[in-house]
Amino acid sequence: MSASKLSRRDFLRGAAGATAVATLAPVAGAVSASAPQQDEIVLNMWNFATNRFEWMGNFIEELWAPAYPNVTVNVEITPHNDLWPKLQAVFAGGTGIPDIVDVGTGRLGQFMHDPDNEPFIPLDDRLGDQLNDLTIVSGTKTWTVRDRIFGIGNEVNPVLLYYRHDLFDEMGLDAEAPGTWQEFVDQLGPAVRDAGTGLFPVQTQNWSDFFIQYHQAGGQFFDTEGNVLVHEDPLAAEVLAWQKAQLDSGVYVEQGAGVAQYALMNEGAYVSIWGAPWYQGFMKQRAPDLAGKWKMRYLPVWAEGGHLTVPRGGTGMCITAASEIADTAWDFIREANLTVEGSLLAFRRMNLFPSYKPAWDEEVLYRTDDYFSGQKPAEFIATAAEAMAPAIIDNYWSLLIDSLARIAVQGVMLEGSDPAAALAEAVDDFEFNK
Amino acid sequence: MSTSSITATGTRAPQAGSWWSRHERRFFPYVLLVPFLVTLVVFTAWPAIDSFRLSFHRVRSLQSEREYVGLANYERLLTKDKRFRTAIVNGAEFALGTAFLQMPLALAVALALNSAVVRFKTMARLAFFAPYITSAIVVAWIFTLIYFKQSYGLLNGLLAHFGVEPVFWLSKDLAMPSLIVLGLWTWVGHHSLYFLAGLQAVPEELKESARIDGASGWQLFRNVTLPFLRPIFIFVILTGSIGSFSLFSQPYLLFESGSGPLDAGLFPLMYLFFMGFRDNTRMGYASAIGYLLTLIILAITAVQLLLIRLWKV
Numbered sequence: 001m002s003a004s005k006l007s008r009r010d011f012l013r014g015a016a017g018a019t020a021v022a023t024l025a026p027v028a029g030a031v032s033a034s035a036p037q038q039d040e041i042v043l044n045m046w047n048f049a050t051n052r053f054e055w056m057g058n059f060i061e062e063l064w065a066p067a068y069p070n071v072t073v074n075v076e077i078t079p080h081n082d083l084w085p086k087l088q089a090v091f092a093g094g095t096g097i098p099d100i101v102d103v104g105t106g107r108l109g110q111f112m113h114d115p116d117n118e119p120f121i122p123l124d125d126r127l128g129d130q131l132n133d134l135t136i137v138s139g140t141k142t143w144t145v146r147d148r149i150f151g152i153g154n155e156v157n158p159v160l161l162y163y164r165h166d167l168f169d170e171m172g173l174d175a176e177a178p179g180t181w182q183e184f185v186d187q188l189g190p191a192v193r194d195a196g197t198g199l200f201p202v203q204t205q206n207w208s209d210f211f212i213q214y215h216q217a218g219g220q221f222f223d224t225e226g227n228v229l230v231h232e233d234p235l236a237a238e239v240l241a242w243q244k245a246q247l248d249s250g251v252y253v254e255q256g257a258g259v260a261q262y263a264l265m266n267e268g269a270y271v272s273i274w275g276a277p278w279y280q281g282f283m284k285q286r287a288p289d290l291a292g293k294w295k296m297r298y299l300p301v302w303a304e305g306g307h308l309t310v311p312r313g314g315t316g317m318c319i320t321a322a323s324e325i326a327d328t329a330w331d332f333i334r335e336a337n338l339t340v341e342g343s344l345l346a347f348r349r350m351n352l353f354p355s356y357k358p359a360w361d362e363e364v365l366y367r368t369d370d371y372f373s374g375q376k377p378a379e380f381i382a383t384a385a386e387a388m389a390p391a392i393i394d395n396y397w398s399l400l401i402d403s404l405a406r407i408a409v410q411g412v413m414l415e416g417s418d419p420a421a422a423l424a425e426a427v428d429d430f431e432f433n434k
Numbered sequence: 435m436s437t438s439s440i441t442a443t444g445t446r447a448p449q450a451g452s453w454w455s456r457h458e459r460r461f462f463p464y465v466l467l468v469p470f471l472v473t474l475v476v477f478t479a480w481p482a483i484d485s486f487r488l489s490f491h492r493v494r495s496l497q498s499e500r501e502y503v504g505l506a507n508y509e510r511l512l513t514k515d516k517r518f519r520t521a522i523v524n525g526a527e528f529a530l531g532t533a534f535l536q537m538p539l540a541l542a543v544a545l546a547l548n549s550a551v552v553r554f555k556t557m558a559r560l561a562f563f564a565p566y567i568t569s570a571i572v573v574a575w576i577f578t579l580i581y582f583k584q585s586y587g588l589l590n591g592l593l594a595h596f597g598v599e600p601v602f603w604l605s606k607d608l609a610m611p612s613l614i615v616l617g618l619w620t621w622v623g624h625h626s627l628y629f630l631a632g633l634q635a636v637p638e639e640l641k642e643s644a645r646i647d648g649a650s651g652w653q654l655f656r657n658v659t660l661p662f663l664r665p666i667f668i669f670v671i672l673t674g675s676i677g678s679f680s681l682f683s684q685p686y687l688l689f690e691s692g693s694g695p696l697d698a699g700l701f702p703l704m705y706l707f708f709m710g711f712r713d714n715t716r717m718g719y720a721s722a723i724g725y726l727l728t729l730i731i732l733a734i735t736a737v738q739l740l741l742i743r744l745w746k747v
Contacts, residue, residue: 081691081712084711084712085707085711085712088711088715089711110713110714110715113494113715114494205692205695254583256583257690258690260582260583263586267586398713399713399714402708402713406693406696406697410695410696411696414605414606414695414696415606415696429517432514432515433709433713433714433716
């Protein structure tokens with residue numbers, strides 16, 4: 001029947017109607033979704049670490065939800081290297097921005113170059129007197145920009161030395177004896193090397209082992225004004241040359257990256273390694289068969305009177321400027337990081353010693369750890385926490401460490417470049433990219 | 435007949451006074467194209483135009499005002515930026531690997547698949563094509579396991595049986611050959627299908643008449659088959675070159691989200707990503723990298739087309 005045929009005009013009318021419906025439906029949906037029951041709040045958080053993701057799950061279930069039943073928290077995990085470009089994209093787009101972001105050490109600065117467009121809000125006023133309850137180096141220093149605090153870190157992260165006491169005992173060596181790094185390699189290195197293994201693994205493509213040693217020796221990449229120091233400091237070249245010499249002598253071995261380093265650890269390719277307390281969790285996870293074979297000690301010092309240890313890594317919770325529920329976001333951060341219960345939960349889940357000092361009196365922190373042969377990690381951490389050399393993290397930190405890794409560390413460790421010249425070239429590269 | 439009556443086919447007859455009625459036939463196709471055109475303008479054309487404008491600006495952060503710097507970004511890229519040069523050289527090396535290794539191998543595979551020697555042809559084609567449709571992430575992970583430096587790396591483990599010491603396959607000097615091997619594994623099968631299609635398009639009567647004229651197997655291949663494959667060569671070389679300069683996922687994953695030792699695995703698109711998003715927020719500079727890369731690829735393509743035109747088989 002002719003009447004049942006669709007004319008172009010009818011088609012257009014229908015298409016226009018369908019388009020209108022399709023266009024308006026999500027809006028209508030959004031309106032109805034956001035026209036919400038009273039007091040119902042949705043808090044969105046992004047993070048990058050699986051252990052913190054699990055901690056958040058436990059925290060929300062055990063502590064947050066019972067106290068804040070009207071607030072639903074969505075935690076989304078993104079791999080570390082992908083989170084920062086993703087954040088850049090949502091900040092640029094102005095939409096899809098979460099309320100809270102877990103920001104890793106040295107990553108905050110790249111978002112804070114422009115003082116007139118800070119995508120995170122300062123937390124100083126909200127923190128108030130509770131600032132005194134935090135260990136500053138681990139709790140706030142890394143997330144402090146232009147003298148304002150933008151993030152709260154929950155873990156004390158001093159680097160400690162872990163060593164295979166079973167292998168040292170077999171070789172008749174005392175790993176506790178050396179007081180300085182030079183004594184460490186002189187007294188232990190030759191015997192360990194002759195036994196067919198490495199004394200210590202060093203990273204040849206990454207900046208962090210160089211920084212830990214240099215920082216502990218008293219160096220800083222930046223001063224507080226944002227000026228780069230590392231290329232003009234003879235100590236930096238000395239440290240790089242020293243690490244290269246240990247590698248060349250066979251006393252140090254290459255650490256390998258990613259899963260390779262744990263395979264080497266399991267193989268017994270090295271007998272000691274350094275790491276912050278969060279690294280202990282990875283050791284247990286990826287080298288479980290080595291339980292009871294490790295012990296820990298403080299780092300040997302670079303020179304008499306030098307720093308006992310330095311901080312490494314750490315993650316802070318930051319509130320975005322785009323969040324419309326900053327008060328709720330702060331409640332969440334406070335409950336997770338600035339309460340004894342929240343801090344202890346993180347310790348139970350991740351073995352992270354809290355930066356929140358009122359929790360330090362809790363007995364549970366001082367439990368013995370079978371993985372470390374019955375030692376009490378917290379005793380080491382608490383002592384080291386007060387002796388950490390604070391790092392000066394500039395806004396351009398991530399750019400500088402990239403240049404240092406590519407040009408200075410790789411140049412010296414892989415190509416045998418002159419350390420001073422390689423450092424100078426790396427800083428030139430940094431200034432070029434800045 | 436009334437102008438508003440229904441015609442026999444059910445469509446309305448044109449109305450003399452209505453503008454739409456008079457122009458409907460002409461404009462209706464464009465109306466149908468509107469959704470596509472809107473999408474194209476919003477998601478492709480406008481970003482391309484805006485990023486071109488952006489390439490003449492300096493941007494401190496993504497939320498900041500743009501500062502006009504003229505050609506400074508391009509000048510810096512062309513005259514001062516060693517990393518960009520490294521990335522281009524790496525792309526060119528990979529492209530050469532594509533041209534001189536992937537293509538002959540793909541042709542050899544196609545000839546084998548086209549011959550009577552290989553049985554189970556469908557299975558063989560599938561086997562050669564499978565790496566191409568495998569996710570880049572999986573490919574990178576497979577080759578990470580193969581290239582592991584230590585003795586538990588698959589390749590080093592194999593070599594250890596012959597008393598060979600472990601080799602650092604992703605070192606500065608071996609990174610590019612290792613990447614080219616990854617490329618061979620991934621794309622040879624895919625390219626061979628194009629050559630296979632070309633081989634099957636050679637008219638049988640031409641081959642038959644060449645045989646009757648006494649042409650040897652080599653002469654047949656050289657003078658009859660190869661000329662028919664010329665368009666395939668052009669296509670494979672062009673797409674291979676463009677793909678070489680645009681390589682991202684495989685090196686990025688193989689080098690653990692980095693550019694390899696001393697940038698041995700740095701490619702132009704990776705550098706764009708690092709400068710614009712990951713390590714820096716220099717969106718203007720990243721845009722300039724994108725446009726300069728486009729120009730370089732266009733220039734290389736033009737040269738290749740010229741050379742191929744001059745190529746007389």
